[in-house]
Amino acid sequence: MERFKKRILSLILVLVVLSLSLTSCTKKEAVYPSTPITYVLCFDPGGESDITARFQQPVLTKLLSVPIAISYITGGGGGTGWSQLTTTTPDGYTIFGTNLPHTIVQPLTGNAGYKTEQIDNIYMFESTPCILVVGQNSPIKTFDDFLKYAKAHPGMSIGGSGEPSSNSLALARFAQLSNLTLTYVSFTGSGTAITALLGGHVDALMTYTSTFIQYKDKWLPLAVATEERLGILPDVPTFKELGYDLVEKAYRGVAVPPGTPENIRKVLEQAFEKVNQDPEVIKEMENLGFIMENYNEAESKALVDQLTPYYTQLLETTKKP
């Protein structure tokens, strides 16, 4: 047993020496970036965040001259990834996809593992506004029909993606403004809300424009939650036009951990600004129903500050017992 122990000890010593010589060079050179950057997405592959990132990736790689590696930290509706963001080394080599209103709403509704202020949004580059749609077999053909139907069937089911989410908050706000009794039914996972409407299991969907675009031959859009009518959907009235002050979009952007040095943040900000001007990227995104947005770091912070009281109040006033 003694010889045994001695052997193990000497072995470990050898190994430690060996591995010290294998240490990868962790000293980062002065110029950022000099090694690959990891772009972490907080949602499953195949989703809106993933698609956006994949379009951005080649352009970013060219702009920053380093490989951009996409990886996923999923779970908790994005919360798992964002709580990890707060403990990630702020050296600019790990950037996170970020979403609004998720990062505002999640900390408000419980222990999300992070606080809204800890998410340092560098750039918000696209959004998908909420849109109210019904299936082609629905008796509802216009927005007025919808109002009539809702009054006749209190508690009618309206599906959407996730809760709390942009979809659910849009519906909550709409119900508040219209005094209708609407039941939000949350669907998670890619496509389950879609099959619910296609199969007629719910009466309507409060979904994203990017989802609707794929089914525009099958579904009837009733209203969209933007300031003005969208170029890709010129015939769809806005909620505002119809008398309901509802503007609700899910924004997507990129963020870094708190405490990231200013020069790194500036480099990232400029890179994403350029990516967002790339005509290929713009074309592909708009084809899929995404709205290009351009909020740099300061503007993103202002956006968050502007939206937070709105959501705080909305959640307060619609809290169920």
Add this chain to the structure above:
Amino acid sequence: METLHALMVGLQEIFVLKLFLMMCGVTLVGLLMGAAPGLTATMAVALLIPITFPLSTTYALVLTGTIYMSAIYGGSFSAILLNTPGTPSSIATCFDGYPMAKRGEGQRAVLIASFSSVYGGVFGVIFLLLLAVPLSVVALKFGPPEYFWLAVLGMTVIAALSTGNIVKGFIGGAIGILISTIGIAPVGGSMRFTMGISNLNAGVALIPALIGFFCIPPVLDMIVHREEEIHLLKTSKVQPRLLLETFKEVMKKQVDLIRASFIGLFIGMLPGAGGSVANLVAYEEAQRASKHPEKFGTGIPEGIIASETANNAVVGGSLIPLLTLGVPGSPPAAVMYGALLMHGVQPGPQLFTGNSQAVFTFIVGLFVATLLMLPIGIALAGGMTKLVSRLSIRVLAPFIIFLTIIGSYSVRNNVLDVYIMLTLGVLGYVLKKLGFDPGPITLGLILGPIAETGLIQSLLIGRTLPYSWMILFKYPLSWVLIILSITSLFWPLFRKIFSKKASSSQQSLEV
């Protein structure tokens, strides 16, 4: 006839040397990833995405489909040789595959798995080609109430899967379901049972739990046997004849093959349920239909056939809603969805009926890939069998732990998942010794969210009815599932009563 023409064109496009070679390489990688416990088919497909991005749409589709199919098949190797499923779709393959390997019939078991996988894969692809659109209509009929009853049906499988005490089996299932409720509620979004540990907000991840429950207890068993024969398996001599014999043996069981294929196809078609459910349900159904159900679990071909046929049929099945509705039928299909979008292909109604050549080439490619994985798989499996049987436990056991660590970590890049994996592994071992099989527990983990989502969504939708729970009994499809569940649940009981009657009538004859 346009279809035929498109298929011919597709065939030509596939048999281009460059693509064909890439398919071979991808198949090999897929098999290896599928075989490694902890690395899943979803991961394999996801890895291929950036690599196929610069390629043409057709190439990207064909290659991702290839790796999907081969990864699912590869899961059987470690299930048979190491009693640890390579992917969650091969859990049931362990039940009969490993006993066979221990008897020295490892080669035979792998061959059975190979032929079954190819059969199921081809079956799924053919249905994808011919009946995708009508089948998608059926898939759409499944709403929240149907998903709930489907999950219930899945849970009744426990009744048959429990080799020991049925009550213990259901307790295991209930525990699995309760564990699955930890974290964010699927419908309401509130945080549950996390005891303030914010790392648990995302809940107990399924893959680490599966890896823990199925891969760690065998390792612990290995430790107990470390002093026994250095060789884990006794290899039988390699017989070329074995190939032909096993082929004939498998093909004779057409009923089993077809039944399992339909189960895989059907479950694959439903978004939200994939290979992990299909292999267990197919196994149970095979056991139920068999004339000697008690032999299941001792190492009979029917067990492997059921599991491996079903899980490969899921591949074709899961692509049906993807291509016809734009909704993926399984997690790997969801990743393929992203790939399609990146190539500017809009999966959905227009794709299939619009006679897009890429789709037909894809289907042909999938078919070829399925056949291709047979020779590559058999060769690889042969090598693996020899390798594993040469390794001693003192090398194998730590190495498996190594793989499980990598596998659990790579799911969410969260070290906590690996801790959970190890903890549940130890727990699983203890529970096994107490008579609680891991199968029912994992079934609970998988089906819990499906059941809860279905139930709560149904109740919400049913708010317009006098009592919201009435919606669970409103639709005929729900009733079909309810009746199937009841039958499945009381089947062991029926069988006992039935066999008693038969034996008592025999006795009266003898008098």
Add this chain to the structure above:
Amino acid sequence: MKSNRIVSVIFLLISGWFWAESIHVPYKDALFPRLMALLLIVLSLILFMETFLKQGQLVEQKPALTRRNLIYMILIISLAFAWLYMMNIFGFATSSIVFLLIMTLILSTKAMKFRETLFTLILYAVIVIGFWFAFSKLLLIPLPHGFLI
């Protein structure tokens, strides 16, 4: 089996815990866990009752776990947890090579000769670094990192 009795009580406690915890949660998210907790309570009670009914049943004699084996199992599992902890300090590759070797040495029935040990060490180093390379360089999947690789 007497163990069934203890186990069923444990499960009763567990279901009780779930029931209690679900108070903090809004109705629609508490419904399902409560139903399942109820189910578990019923099943546990059945199991408990069973232990009184089936008195004369043949209990399968499984080979008992020797103390020595138990120690080995606990040892290996503890090492696995230590391995994880070390990964975040020393890095994935280093810890893996070290712990793989330690485990192999412990599980050896006869003490391994020096040559054999060295060979195994090199083998492990090659395999682990191979994985490390494939994952972090080729596939760009992050692995646990410490200050070494």
